[in-house]
Amino acid sequence: AQSVAQPEDQVNVAEGNPLTVKCTYSVSGNPYLFWYVQYPNRGLQFLLKYITGDNLVKGSYGFEAEFNKSQTSFHLKKPSALVSDSALYFCAVVRGGSASKIIFGSGTRLSIRP
Amino acid sequence: EAGVAQSPRYKIIEKRQSVAFWCNPISGHATLYWYQQILGQGPKLLIQFQNNGVVDDSQLPKDRFSAERLKGVDSTLKIQPAKLEDSAVYLCASSLTQDGYTFGSGTRLTVV
Numbered sequence: 284a285q286s287v288a289q290p291e292d293q294v295n296v297a298e299g300n301p302l303t304v305k306c307t308y309s310v311s312g313n314p315y316l317f318w319y320v321q322y323p324n325r326g327l328q329f330l331l332k333y334i335t336g337d338n339l340v341k342g343s344y345g346f347e348a349e350f351n352k353s354q355t356s357f358h359l360k361k362p363s364a365l366v367s368d369s370a371l372y373f374c375a376v377v378r379g380g381s382a383s384k385i386i387f388g389s390g391t392r393l394s395i396r397p
Numbered sequence: 398e399a400g401v402a403q404s405p406r407y408k409i410i411e412k413r414q415s416v417a418f419w420c421n422p423i424s425g426h427a428t429l430y431w432y433q434q435i436l437g438q439g440p441k442l443l444i445q446f447q448n449n450g451v452v453d454d455s456q457l458p459k460d461r462f463s464a465e466r467l468k469g470v471d472s473t474l475k476i477q478p479a480k481l482e483d484s485a486v487y488l489c490a491s492s493l494t495q496d497g498y499t500f501g502s503g504t505r506l507t508v509v
Contacts, residue, residue: 287439315495319500325400325502326500326501327440327500329497329498332496332497334496373439373440379495382451384453385490385498387432387439387441389438390438390439390440391438
């Protein structure tokens with residue numbers, strides 16, 4: 284079975300400071316990992332993904348994430364937060380090479396204060 | 398390329414009424430998904446289609462929810478009769494391969 288945990292319901296960061304949104308996963312086999320962002324009254328927008336290769340993945344809007352196989356984590360990071368980054372962030376996992384579905388975490392609300 | 402189209406954007410119905418949602422995936426995407434997102438929670442898969450066949454409907458409340466994708470392209474999700482707890486955003490997504498999923502803007506359903 285696949286599962287994703289986002290241990291923080293909310294993360295508060297001052298503008299200009301670095302931010303981290305945590306994600307851990309559980310899946311048998313090779314994981315495909317994703318981060319999506321959701322703004323109010325909008326659908327899910329793709330940020331970045333890890334399929335294979337370099338453990339550090341760079342994505343949209345200056346975000347990046349690091350795949351850590353030993354810790355089964357895929358934390359989302361950004362060196363300098365913007366107020367416009369305030370949104371709901373979802374981590375998701377798929378078991379690679381199978382017909383399995385994409386499973387989402389419960390989401391983390393990121394709030395960037397000016 | 399055009400995105401995943403969903404309609405309507407919003408729907409308000411009374412409990413025990415029926416409602417239907419429509420999704421048109423990205424052209425050529427064989428796999429289509431319907432997710433339910435309750436406020437404050439992550440999306441939960443309701444049903445997954447591969448072309449016009451069902452791959453996974455294990456979390457679909459089959460006593461009231463139904464979905465079809467007759468020609469392997471667009472899809473409809475129906476709820477009959479609706480309950481208050483069905484209030485949620487219903488998201489449609491499509492994919493060509495496992496490493497790329499595109500979501501529609503969703504339909505926000507309010508059951509009163």
